[in-house]
Amino acid sequence: MFNTPEDDEYEFDFGNMGWFPPFSMVYLAAQINRFRRERRQAQYRALNHDTNTYAAHMGFFESFDLHYGNLVGQALGSDTYVPITEIRRDQLETGAGAVGDAIEENAGRLAEILTRENQSQTFKTLQYSIREILRNSIEHSGTDSVLLCAQYWPSKGRVEVGIVDCGIGIRQGLARNPHLEINTDEEALRLSMMPGVSGVAFEGAPTAHRDDVWANSGYGLFMTSRICMEAGAFFIASGNASTLIAGNDSNSYEQTFNGTAIRMLIDINRVQELDNRLRQLHIEGQEIAAGITGINTQGASPASVSASMRSAD
Ligand SMILES: Nc1ncnc2c1ncn2[C@@H]1O[C@H](COP(=O)(O)OP(=O)(O)OP(=O)(O)O)[C@@H](O)[C@H]1O
Ligand SMILES: [Mg+2]
Incomplete structure (x- = not known):
């Protein structure tokens, strides 16, 4: 185009x-x-x-x-879809430190529209994944606006969520971490999905807000991409690169997107079995992170740990 x-x-x-x-x-x-x-x-x-x-x-x-x-944002979305909806940072800022809570609320509301309930593992998985991707756009992209759209097809047992921002993109987001040497957009995408890799949380990074539950830890994209990889497919496009991950297959494609665009595809019949995997995934993430120098090896921030994992504590 x-x-x-x-x-x-x-x-x-x-x-x-x-x-x-x-x-x-x-x-x-x-x-x-x-x-x-x-x-x-x-x-x-x-x-x-x-x-x-x-x-x-x-x-x-x-x-x-x-x-x-x-x-x-006009259609009611009371069925099993969320129409194209703009989420703006200024609408979320209802008080100091409240952005995280507002994102959590939004993610919960959207997951509830899609599943029509708020208890199941499917609901929790969707709320978690939507929240992590929205958080990233609001916290890292440098823009005020995120577009989201979602559809649940009960007959196919599938949910698709698309979230895009027109911000700085993953490569520039990660460039704030001086421990990372990144030469291409493709490399940036690969790194961003590794556990503990973050543009803001790294060895020597300012420690302010570290005890905040919303403090970054570099686990959002790792967990979300793994969830989709094991229960559907994950696609991320940023800069001149894009990656599609499904099961054990990962393919890269050239395209140009000024910002970050993410597609999550979740097969809801596979979400139940994922429940037991989430905690294990998180431990695997910490083990992988421990083998990489200069990155955050403290594990995920509390906000990066899903509700189901927290309740299992
Ligand atoms: N929408 C985005 N725009 C720009 N950079 C992004 C975006 N999403 C992710 N990134 C970059 O990728 C990094 C990894 O994201 P990830 O969600 O895995 O970790 P995090 O947000 O740093 O920490 P956590 O999600 O655990 O709180 C971010 O720190 C940021 O540098
Ligand atoms: Mg994140």
Whole structure:
């Protein structure tokens, strides 16, 4: 898309897009918004958008200012989906230190919409994963806004969640850690998913707030990517790289995304068996972290440990 030659007029044809999964919608919305920001002077025309009622209902077209269908966040989402929703840092700041709690609340609300309950392991796993990815965008991306969209397909037993921010990206986020030498975006993605690897928590980092439950520990992406890897698939795109992990397979693709875009796919039939694995995963993470120099080996911050693991203490 960004290789398109400069012109005064562009046409976006949505006619061939029969299927609008949540991640694709927020990813594409961010890309179209970037394209329009970079080519402000041009005229834009949309074709065949009016046949895509699901996307229109989810707020897809309004997410890049094409006035058709619901506004972002407008659909009620009382079924088994969360429409395209913007979460803004300024809306979360309800008091000192309350951002973490507000993210937790938001993640819980979204997980409850998707599962229609708030007790099961599926609910807890979703709340945990959504919270960790939202926290990262709010804490590390340098932007104020995150877009999220999710759909649960009960008949397929699958949930997909897409979360994107247009911030500094993973490589620059990690560059704040002087112990890490990172040469490519692909390397940054790989490192970010390792336990204890953080742009803000490292040997010699300022220790202020270390006793805060929301203090970073470098475990959010490790745990979340492992959860999805074992119970579905995890896709992360940032800068010029992207990685898709499913089961034992990991594949890298070139693409360009100015910020961080994450897709979590969870097969809910596999979440029950994951329950026992979470604690084990966390211990494995600490063991892996202990073998890497200069990173945080203290283990996850309390907030990075899932509710189920905490209740098992
Ligand atoms: N959306 C993002 N934008 C920029 N950098 C990010 C983003 N998400 C993650 N990162 C980078 O990747 C690092 C690892 O993220 P991860 O969630 O694993 O650990 P953490 O956030 O530092 O600690 P924890 O999640 O355990 O509190 C972050 O410290 C940050 O440098
Ligand atoms: Mg994190």
